[in-house]
Amino acid sequence: MAMRISYNSPVVLSFTFLSTLLLIINQSSSGALTPFITVGGHMDWSSPLSYLRLFTHVLGHSGWEHLLSNFTFILLIGPILEEKHGSGKLLLMILVTALVTGLFNQLFESSLWGASGIVFMMILLSSVVNAKKGTIPLTFILIATLFLGKEIVNIFHEDQVAQSAHIVGGICGAVFGFMIVQKKSKKKTGEESVAFDSSEELDL
Numbered sequence: 001m002a003m004r005i006s007y008n009s010p011v012v013l014s015f016t017f018l019s020t021l022l023l024i025i026n027q028s029s030s031g032a033l034t035p036f037i038t039v040g041g042h043m044d045w046s047s048p049l050s051y052l053r054l055f056t057h058v059l060g061h062s063g064w065e066h067l068l069s070n071f072t073f074i075l076l077i078g079p080i081l082e083e084k085h086g087s088g089k090l091l092l093m094i095l096v097t098a099l100v101t102g103l104f105n106q107l108f109e110s111s112l113w114g115a116s117g118i119v120f121m122m123i124l125l126s127s128v129v130n131a132k133k134g135t136i137p138l139t140f141i142l143i144a145t146l147f148l149g150k151e152i153v154n155i156f157h158e159d160q161v162a163q164s165a166h167i168v169g170g171i172c173g174a175v176f177g178f179m180i181v182q183k184k185s186k187k188k189t190g191e192e193s194v195a196f197d198s199s200e201e202l203d204l
Contacts (some may be wrong), residue, residue, distance in 0.1 A: 006093055010080060011078070013089045015059075015118075016071050019060075022073075026060070027063075035053075036112040038058050039057040040106075040112050054102035055095060056098075058097075058101075058113075058115045059115075060113035061114050074122065085180065094118055095123065097118055097170065098166055100173075101169055105164065105165060108164065114165075116165055118169060120173060121176070123173065124170045124173030127139050128140050130203065132181065133176070141176075148170045151163040
């Protein structure tokens with residue numbers, strides 16, 4: 001029986017291919033797409049392009065090393081999250097993280113592009129995948145300390161890396177994770193309540 005290649009993770013794979021395509025086009029056109037895939041500087045609230053860039057900045061990358069360092073993590077963690085939470089929810093979380101990191105970066109009026117914020121969102125989100133209501137997984141504490149702690153320290157170093165986007169992305173992932181845990185807990189409680197009521201009716 002012939003083996004087929006499956007498009008197993010639509011959101012993650014489309015995100016990867018689109019970012020790769022934009023990098024190829026941008027490098028081939030001497031940076032013609034840079035204004036469309038970069039957020040930063042003064043926000044022109046009257047320009048539709050300014051709003052678009054709050055989302056598209058996660059698709060832009062400065063080079064192959066930048067892109068590969070991000071999508072190595074995304075291709076590793078993303079499909080697991082997409083399978084667990086669904087394509088629609090993961091896409092929504094990516095868009096919200098892009099918006100939040102983009103708006104936060106406007107406060108400092110600095111240039112930002114790349115999927116690093118999405119990477120940190122996925123890392124923190126995956127660390128609470130088995131969390132239960134009323135508990136904080138030790139894995140979450142360790143990952144938050146290792147990844148976000150490192151970025152907080154690096155804020156004080158002069159480099160070209162937007163640590164604030166990493167931190168904000170990680171915070172988004174943690175918030176998403178605990179919101180999902182809370183929602184699942186409420187749903188489970190509701191189902192148990194319905195089952196209990198049904199058993200009472202049967203006894204009658």
